[in-house]
Amino acid sequence: MKENEPPSTLETHLGYWLRMVSNAVSHSFARKVEREGVTVSEWVFLRALYDAERVQPSHLAEGMGMTKGAISKLSDRLFEKSLIERHANPDDRRAHTLALNAAGCELVPRLAALADRNDAEFFDALTPDERQRLAKLLRKIVEKRELAGAPVD
Amino acid sequence: MKENEPPSTLETHLGYWLRMVSNAVSHSFARKVEREGVTVSEWVFLRALYDAERVQPSHLAEGMGMTKGAISKLSDRLFEKSLIERHANPDDRRAHTLALNAAGCELVPRLAALADRNDAEFFDALTPDERQRLAKLLRKIVEKRELAGAPVD
DNA sequence: CACATTTGGTTAACTAGGAAACTGAAATTC
């Protein structure tokens, strides 16, 4: 007959601790960028545009691991906030590309500074060596599990 | 004059990698428990009730790091799914307590098994020793930053 | 004891995202 073990607790799972820290980091960052009038996904979106100059929404959806619908709304919001521009694509009348405008270009470095600060704030609980090891462990999981796409939520 | 450095990229932040792995773990777990008809927050909720027998919603909100409003709706949902019972509190006519019913009691171990499986699935990318070290690093951050409350989202 | 304050919980309005239906343009296929 089967032994009747008690069900495992939440805390026995690595995923639990991971989520606890990850949520705290994200939440704290959300509060920081909120003061600049944007959300975390908007930051990821803008940061992607900063590098790429002109991006198709579909490309962005891919890269950010979000649905096309979400990207569509996200770009509406950023357009509304006057941070990005839309450009028609002459070769394909369905498609268009997105790009930062001047205000967007100016905002990204400020947000990046907040991201730096937030990260430092949390991970100074660890020694530089520990941080190094944590990064290595996480990247190893990402690699082995073939995870991809900027995490947003 | 100030050097004009390029803004840091997403990947330079530990929080980025953390969120990437954490999201993947949660998402995969969400798909698993979905087959048992519950969500991740419902699992956390039910698991808390399993230990405590009878819990006040406010207490649960505290423990799960969610708002009272969210707990209110969550308990509605679980009541609707016939997994929990409400008991009036004779000492305080505002308050009530929540408890698992028979079906809820039976479900929790099945969900726990899924949680075990999900965790194993992700972290077998690491050696037992690495897992140990990862747990230690995460707990150190939790401690130093005094994080609390079961992460849910 | 009356009245203000605090507390436990619900509700309403809002936000962000997902899934799937939909629209119009491009590419295939016969």
Next chain:
DNA sequence: GAATTTCAGTTTCCTAGTTAACCAAATGTG
């Protein structure tokens, strides 16, 4: 070269949270 299929993006409907207003019961204060 007309008909179908695929593709880019938008829209609609739904879910699950948050915040803030709210209600009723309990507590406390003059």
